Amino acid sequence: MDLRKLPANNLKRNAGRTVLLVVLVALLSFMVFGGSVVVTSLQNGLSSLEARLGADIIVVPRTAKSTTDLESIVLEGTPGYFYMDDAIVDKVAARNGVERVSPQYYLATVKAGCCSMPVQVVGIDPETDFSIEPWIARSYSRDLGIHDIVAGCNITGAPGSKILFYGVECTIVSKLDETGTSLDNAVFCSSDTLKDLIRGSQKQGISVLADNDPDSIVSTVQVKVADGHNVSDVVDDINLHMRDVWAVQSRAMTSGVADSIAGASTVIGVLFASLWVLAAVVLVVAFTMMGKQRRREFAVLRVLGASRRALSGVVVKESLIVSAMGALLGVIVAAGAVHAFGGTIESALGLPFLIPEVGQLAVFALLAFVVAMIAGPAASATSAMRLSRVDIGQILREE
Amino acid sequence: MDASIVRVEDVTKRYFRKSRDSAQNFDAVSKVSMSLRKGELVELVGRSGSGKSTLLNMIAGLVMPTEGSVSVCGERLQLLDDAGLSRLRNERIGIVPQGQTALFNLTVVDNVKLPYLMYRPDDGIEGRALELLGMLGIDDLAECYPAELSGGELRRMSIARALACNPDVILADEPTGDLDDENTRAVLGILKDAAASGAAVLVVTHEQAAAEYADRILRMDAGRIVEEG
Numbered sequence A: 001m002d003l004r005k006l007p008a009n010n011l012k013r014n015a016g017r018t019v020l021l022v023v024l025v026a027l028l029s030f031m032v033f034g035g036s037v038v039v040t041s042l043q044n045g046l047s048s049l050e051a052r053l054g055a056d057i058i059v060v061p062r063t064a065k066s067t068t069d070l071e072s073i074v075l076e077g078t079p080g081y082f083y084m085d086d087a088i089v090d091k092v093a094a095r096n097g098v099e100r101v102s103p104q105y106y107l108a109t110v111k112a113g114c115c116s117m118p119v120q121v122v123g124i125d126p127e128t129d130f131s132i133e134p135w136i137a138r139s140y141s142r143d144l145g146i147h148d149i150v151a152g153c154n155i156t157g158a159p160g161s162k163i164l165f166y167g168v169e170c171t172i173v174s175k176l177d178e179t180g181t182s183l184d185n186a187v188f189c190s191s192d193t194l195k196d197l198i199r200g201s202q203k204q205g206i207s208v209l210a211d212n213d214p215d216s217i218v219s220t221v222q223v224k225v226a227d228g229h230n231v232s233d234v235v236d237d238i239n240l241h242m243r244d245v246w247a248v249q250s251r252a253m254t255s256g257v258a259d260s261i262a263g264a265s266t267v268i269g270v271l272f273a274s275l276w277v278l279a280a281v282v283l284v285v286a287f288t289m290m291g292k293q294r295r296r297e298f299a300v301l302r303v304l305g306a307s308r309r310a311l312s313g314v315v316v317k318e319s320l321i322v323s324a325m326g327a328l329l330g331v332i333v334a335a336g337a338v339h340a341f342g343g344t345i346e347s348a349l350g351l352p353f354l355i356p357e358v359g360q361l362a363v364f365a366l367l368a369f370v371v372a373m374i375a376g377p378a379a380s381a382t383s384a385m386r387l388s389r390v391d392i393g394q395i396l397r398e399e
Numbered sequence B: 001m002d003a004s005i006v007r008v009e010d011v012t013k014r015y016f017r018k019s020r021d022s023a024q025n026f027d028a029v030s031k032v033s034m035s036l037r038k039g040e041l042v043e044l045v046g047r048s049g050s051g052k053s054t055l056l057n058m059i060a061g062l063v064m065p066t067e068g069s070v071s072v073c074g075e076r077l078q079l080l081d082d083a084g085l086s087r088l089r090n091e092r093i094g095i096v097p098q099g100q101t102a103l104f105n106l107t108v109v110d111n112v113k114l115p116y117l118m119y120r121p122d123d124g125i126e127g128r129a130l131e132l133l134g135m136l137g138i139d140d141l142a143e144c145y146p147a148e149l150s151g152g153e154l155r156r157m158s159i160a161r162a163l164a165c166n167p168d169v170i171l172a173d174e175p176t177g178d179l180d181d182e183n184t185r186a187v188l189g190i191l192k193d194a195a196a197s198g199a200a201v202l203v204v205t206h207e208q209a210a211a212e213y214a215d216r217i218l219r220m221d222a223g224r225i226v227e228e229g
């Protein structure tokens, strides 16, 4: 038994104390890891929703404004549709302050091979799109060919499988990341594909635009405002000068949703941060108290000839072992909990909740591990330092 | 060069002490000079509170003097850094502190071996540890933990531990405090043997029995050495 083996021996001989400390450290790393995952999941959910808001302004038919729930169709992919003349696209593009425009096309399926619920089909113009494609590109980097569709995560069918929409056979080329919104129930395709679907529906006689030529309609125009222009000025300009359409600032439309999410994630973030601080404080106190309680033991080691350095080595090594065990335990339990209850949390919160990718999870695990590995040993090192400020003889007098 | 292995020169240890109605400086040890030579056993006696432990701890480098100097084996303790002082203490000085000093996480034999293994490889220290425990009559307790030992047994263990590294200087603070006559004699005999084989031994004691083992007796009172003989 020399000083190198002393730490492990001390831990073994004081199993109760060791277990208590391990559990405490585990609790801290659990909170750091779990907390980071929850907060990031909420932020991911929020930003994936925001990616939908790539457009500054969305222009819709004026009639749609009163008759449909714009917000849920445009942003959340609730099945629904409306159309206007495609000449609108160029007219909007010509307005002052408009940098770029891109049309979108909506169609709701009545029934499809894949799904028990109606599915929202969103057509984008691959040439001009700037709001949807960047998001799709995360899972599918090639161009969308004719009859290719990219499916939300809740759509049944693996990439490569076929779905029949209004008699038109489409191929799922990719599945999207989860967004936590009903966009997960939508599919995306090029405008050409969508027009084929509209024709298919007309053939089956279920179309509501029997009298329209699919080639001359659009559902919305997504607008990006040029730098230096005020978004609401452009909105007012369009609403004032273009009779048949209604321009909506997409922020305004979603501010309700976005604000509540942002608020919730801030609150949760603050909550977790204070829990970490609390756990870290408890940990530091526990390790410091342990150091105090063991002053005499440490003084005896000094009497026998252990240097300050050697003593700190013993103390720090002990708490490193405890912290490593605790941190590992905490991270594993937290990872298990996230894995097991992630879905439950998602549905319970009713908020877009996207669990981060494995890489990011690993970073959080590492972070939690490092935080837990620092708190205890730092406290121990500090108490060892404090110990050496006093004469050893003085400590031996304490009873 | 004289044969002094421990030299204490004009050493004072001053504490700031609060009493009921005043607070003042107070010298636990006051301008003490003394020395220890190789091969002698010196007894340090005096009333409780006279400064015996304080003096012994200053020689051991466990308490730093306020004034004066302490040298052990030619090294002035105040001039050494912590690593140097710790090493000197381990290699040259065997200390039996006053009070309870067992390491409760280690068996009795591991307690005895630990100081040796701090700076040396494990080259048969187990045998020496058991031999020391045997001389002190507790070799049958070698594998016990300190919590299972009586006060007197623990004291004997700490004496064995102080001797484990074959120190040149042995400082024992009331090593026979809670021992019966027979064990007191055994312990003093062992310390006497250590002196006979060249160590300088300083023993703080109340026992009159110790007088017959001592080469010299130092008497302290109120922080000063008042009698030497």
Ligand SMILES: Nc1ncnc2c1ncn2[C@@H]1O[C@H](COP(=O)(O)OP(=O)(O)OP(=O)(O)O)[C@@H](O)[C@H]1O
Residues within 6 Å of the ligand: A394, B015, B016, B017, B027, B028, B046, B047, B048, B049, B050, B051, B052, B053, B054, B055, B098
């Ligand atoms: N850290 C300290 N602060 C204040 N006073 C102290 C301190 N250490 C020792 N003293 C005082 O110094 C005096 C000498 O103490 P010391 O322990 O050296 O006495 P002692 O001779 O060993 O007594 P005993 O025989 O009871 O062990 C005592 O009066 C004690 O109260």
Ligand SMILES: [Mg+2]
Residues within 6 Å of the ligand: B052, B053, B054, B098, B173
């Ligand atoms: Mg004393």
